[in-house]
Amino acid sequence: MIYDVIIVGKGPAGLSAALYTVRANLKTLVIGKNSSELLKAHKIENYFGFTEAISGSELLKAGELQAKRLGADIAEEEVLGVNQSEDFEVITTEKSYTGKTVLLATGQPQKKLNLEGLKELEGIGVSYCTTCDGFFYRNLKVGVLGHKDFAAHEAEELKPFTSNITIYTNGRELEYSGDYSSLHEKFNIVDKTILKLEGKDYLERIHFSDGTAENLDGIFIANDSASSADFARKLGVITEGASITVDKDQKTNITGLFAAGDCTGGFKQVSTAVGQGAMAARKIIELVREKNARTEAK
Known part of the structure; x- marks a missing residue:
């Protein structure tokens, strides 16, 4: 129809x-x-x-x-x-x-994300549009920040460009309407609370509240619902x-x-x-x- x-x-x-x-x-x-x-x-x-x-x-x-x-x-x-x-x-x-x-x-x-480094790195590693910017992260390590179906959808949108994709739930429980096991097979899932994003001229790493950190080339914000x-x-x-x-x-x-x-x-x-x-x-x-x-x- x-x-x-x-x-x-x-x-x-x-x-x-x-x-x-x-x-x-x-x-x-x-x-x-x-x-x-x-x-x-x-x-x-x-x-x-x-x-x-x-x-x-x-x-x-x-x-x-x-x-x-x-x-x-x-x-x-x-x-x-x-x-x-x-x-x-x-x-x-x-x-x-x-x-x-x-x-x-x-x-x-x-809902506004109160995350250190987010505003400063917008456009140089932080993006809000996988369709617009996914191409720039071919074969690189990228993340999607979010804990609902919207985040999973954005991760799927990035698959033509890279296989190294992590969904960061920022300490929230993942709320996904599809098959959880399938989602975990396709993407890395990190449920740690994010402390800050770091980078000078571009995003370089993501820091967590437990004191750990990961290098990261780019992160797409898909917080809550679209x-x-x-x-x-x-x-x-x-x-x-x-x-x-x-x-x-x-x-x-x-x-x-x-x-x-x-x-x-x-x-x-x-x-x-x-x-x-x-x-x-x-x-x-x-x-x-x-x-x-x-x-x-x-």
Whole structure:
């Protein structure tokens, strides 16, 4: 099945967009885990239409039920990557989906790695994009920092370039949905807590809290789950820090790829996210209808 639009993220921006695309008779899939920052909001009193305060979780639940009622497909799966050929391929922990267009709406990553040497070595041994930088580490010793499926996925992405790959969980228990024994056969797994990264002109070694150290040529950060910015970088989308650059119609520099909500930066409010989702949906509807018309004319 090819979806007209795949929306990555079940927050207010993604669900708002789905309400418009599904009512425009576009086959719509919304994918995401229940990890929106809105879930932490105990009371919301500045969103239009409520005489009494509502919690973030209640608002999200109502939005998801509304999207389902109108006909959207909802998949509670973790998205690991987004690829593009003729259409877009969205890869999750469970399977992969194909869509004519994609809307990124996962918000911004909130967890920051407080690791000595990380910031200083970004771009000279520390990378956030295996697709962008894996080529530079051919036949070298590289690491992936993370403890979830996203880290395992990034390690797989590095296999065409080198066989010397280590997943560093930074003292966290590995949370992997696949076959653990197979993962250990393919990669080295180090569960020690990382103390710091060291290097003068480039990354040279990684130090652990137990006093040991390892030489290392490069390390790719895949901490926790992938964000919209992670997907964007791999596709060659213009970003500024952790924010995706979009135009007034929520379009990125790649045709068919849109972004809305906190992942684009700006005023982080429910009303802003909902409005951006609606704007993105309007342009997605126009683009899909144009594509379908060209296909029918052939």
